[in-house]
């Protein structure tokens with residue numbers, strides 16, 4: 001265990017960062033909410049936007065989790081094959097979750113399935129959930145931390161369409177889910193859509209899509225066009241904050257895709273609520289790090 | 300001017316309220332959710348708190364135990380009210396509660412009970428849990444600790460707690476039913492328009 005001091009150092013940083021993101025929203029989300037607040041004309045919706053901003057302000061000042069549901073902890077890892085702590089990362093992130101749960105404090109949200117017992121630590125079988133992407137030739141790691149709250153996870157759905165249903169079918173799927181189940185997920189939402197080969201590949205991409213900034217565009221022209229059409233279209237429905245109507249429904253729609261089978265279009269949706277608690281941190285091999293999602297952080 | 304409801308709430312205080320109105324609550328607000336509803340209705344156990352003329356909150360808070368045996372409210376936000384729909388009609392009838400605070404809409408049974416017994420359902424903005432916690436002056440009592448922290452009945456003294464948006468009034472109106480209908484009506488034409496631009500498979 002020659003790497004022990006490194007392991008401790010990285011565990012400590014990740015514990016603090018996990019705790020931190022439960023209390024402060026990322027800069028893209030804050031900016032978007034200010035923009036939606038400015039566009040709003042419904043007095044009721046304005047009142048809610050103001051309550052949201054006040055809540056974030058208080059959470060920051062009092063250093064408390066901004067929403068009581070601090071979710072199931074997920075880590076999306078893009079790691080270089082040569083990162084020195086590659087083999088230790090799983091243990092590091094599990095311990096980081098344990099520490100953040102105590103320190104936050106985070107709500108105990110890991111229920112062991114089939115035993116149906118809350119573990120009381122936010123850890124359990126495969127929880128925190130780790131999603132891996134290995135970068136050949138790299139020696140650093142970029143980690144997205146995400147708190148998957150109950151309310152905003154509930155609309156999640158995946159389905160395999162026949163090619164005849166086309167991208168028109170994808171749009172219909174997105175609209176049906178958001179107008180029916182999105183209302184209780186604390187809108188304005190960030191909608192992640194995966195378009196892919198199978199149900200589970202699409203599902204995974206839909207969640208990765210939520211890790212992209214709310215204002216980002218897909219580099220694929222048709223996907224970017226569809227993102228815009230869906231964003232504008234859903235906003236026209238006017239769900240508003242908390243489903244109480246307003247100028248907008250969503251903070252954005254992000255689409256991630258892969259190639260597909262000629263006979264299938266796998267499509268999936270993941271939703272993030274207005275309290276979209278995620279953070280992006282990038283480590284070099286020597287564990288010097290940079291936080292990309294938030295400004296002015298001191299851990 | 301801020302419209303403030305003070306516990307005990309009287310029928311007259313609620314009769315003039317319409318869906319979409321914003322009110323604030325001063326007095327006692329007791330958390331009461333899934334299992335507490337089930338115990339009263341299914342297991343016929345008496346609620347340890349008298350909420351007649353009072354207010355309940357569908358919420359599962361983060362509470363900190365202080366060294367002197369007291370409790371501090373850290374974070375308290377609403378949970379989805381719809382989960383209590385199965386019990387709420389009977390709950391209102393039996394307890395005489397006047398204000399139910401939660402998140403999202405409730406169903407026709409609750410609407411019926413609100414009309415019959417003069418009660419209202421109101422939404423506190425979801426995710427605003429620290430804001431809510433700072434409006435709790437004190438936790439005055441707590442009951443049924445065997446249910447665990449989220450389900451315990453926390454009896455909170457609150458001052459101008461809100462904004463509370465009336466979602467079911469005493470006249471049979473339900474704001475979410477109206478909104479959902481409007482969303483569904485708008486959806487069709489928008490989708491048809493978008494679809495025309497999505498024929499990527501040629």
Ligand code: SF4
Nearest residue numbers: 067149151186273426
């Ligand atoms: S949907 Fe999001 S903001 Fe709303 S209660 Fe759940 S975690 Fe909190």
